[in-house]
Amino acid sequence: MELSEVKRLIRHGENATIEFKTKIRHPEKVVKELVAFANTAGGHLFIGVHDDGSLAGVKYPEDEIFALDRAIEKYCKPAFEYSIYTVDLTEDSYIVVYKVPPSDNRAHCVVNKELLHGRQAFVRVADRSIKASKHVKEILDRQRKNKSIQFSFGEKEKLLMTYLEDHETITVNQFKTISGRNYYQASRTLILMVLANVLEIHPSEKEDFYTLKGVAV
Structure with a gap:
């Protein structure tokens, strides 16, 4: 150099x-x-x-x-x-x-x-x-293993996509509130959708947030 x-x-x-x-x-x-x-x-x-x-x-x-x-x-x-x-x-x-x-x-x-x-x-x-965060680390670990991810795209997932069309970003706590799921269930859904290349996680010192894949924030 x-x-x-x-x-x-x-x-x-x-x-x-x-x-x-x-x-x-x-x-x-x-x-x-x-x-x-x-x-x-x-x-x-x-x-x-x-x-x-x-x-x-x-x-x-x-x-x-x-x-x-x-x-x-x-x-x-x-x-x-x-x-x-x-x-x-x-x-x-x-x-x-x-x-x-x-x-x-x-x-x-x-x-x-x-x-x-x-x-x-x-x-x-x-x-x-x-x-x-533990969610970011889990995503990094599982991306390394490069296994195919399957998840069911149901009503809660459709609700999430509608929310992101209007708000661009969402946190686990926000998804928990709008979906009625508990924290664990809400985090599992978001993590699986990141691994399936539907969503993207954005690390933050306060609270990680998620967007649709490829959306600039």
């Missing part, structure tokens, strides 16, 4: 596939960014770049790589693919780039009892890496 490519990728700032770090001061925390990329659409982590996108560089790129690689090996389960690039900024400073493709082996988790009290999956939303 050349410096011109780095500048092209970072010019619009952090987003769903771009993350900046000036240095790797707490590698055990940074690994969640890479896990989130692997669980979502892939992405690039740039080390030696300020939050505002200005280039700072690091003097000893091998130290940054050693620290982060060790944390990835220790905390990230299952393992995911990534590539590392060291790009010259000046004669004695460098940009380190971790490139993570979207994984076919999701859901990847950070396993850290001290920080997370166990095992936690992350996904990328806009310019943030957020904890994946």
Whole structure:
């Protein structure tokens, strides 16, 4: 990777596939960014770049790589693919780039009892890496298995489709209310319709929501 490519990728700032770090001061925390990329659409982590996108560089790129690689090996389960690039900024400073493709082996988790009290999956939303809800994690796990999904399209499902035509988005709690189903039944229906490629789940720190597949929100 050349410096011109780095500048092209970072010019619009952090987003769903771009993350900046000036240095790797707490590698055990940074690994969640890479896990989130692997669980979502892939992405690039740039080390030696300020939050505002200005280039700072690091003097000893091998130290940054050693620290982060060790944390990835220790905390990230299952393992995911990534590539590392060291790009010259000046004669004695460098940009380190971790490139993570979207994984076919999701859901990847950070396993850290001290920080997370166990095992936690992350996904990328806009310019943030957020904890994946149990519903998001289940969908990631079941999508990996790639089994065909069948479900009956009854009155409750028709009610859901009518609601989405008028409102575009729906949560489990909203579907529970309009359908008269309990929380478990409502969540099962929505998850199955995501797996059947009828709906799409949108992770959120407050409450996940669902839309028809391909609807921009």
